[in-house]
Amino acid sequence: MKIEEFRHRIAQGKYLIKTHAIQHALKEGFERKNMLEAVEKGKVIENYPQEQRLLICGTTYLTEQIAIYLHIVCEYSEEYIEFVTAYIPDEYLWENPPFKRRR
Template sequence: MDIDAIKQRIMEGNYEFSIHAQQERLEDDLDITEIETAIMGGEVIENYPDDPRGESCLVLGYVGPIPVHLVMGWAYGQSNGEKTLRIITVYIPQAPKWEDPRRRGGKTS
């Protein structure tokens, strides 16, 4: 997925949150403006072109000094086939899964 296409959808308001992403952002006390700001200043750090649920990616953005990960994919309109950006999940990367915001952590026993 292309970060410029993602940012364009955010600017147009052509995006939606999954129920899971909505729950996760509320648990991390992130409001929609903060999410939009993180995406607009963000970058794709992982692409998942062959995900069985459809093409998606992991974006790293920041809310102030706090790193935020956003998994995003495309949702297609049932009647017209138009693409809408779907925010699948939102979370703050933490050990042990993440060594830092860009590197996955080692396996735990």
């Protein structure tokens, strides 16, 4: 699935943010709106079509002056999108910008 289709479904309200994603958001200091903004501005960095799962990386603003990258793991079906988890990428595991895993 392409990112444009994700964005379209989100605009239609056809998404669910799972508890695990909310827990990460609370723990790491971001909110639901940040996840939505990151998907809106982001790009697919890993695609697992057989699992109907994507990893999206995008930027979001915590304040007017503080921008961060978020990774959002999404699963999809014909009906809707699930935000499985979301997190701030670890700089030791991801290159800068965090679009590619370090080897």
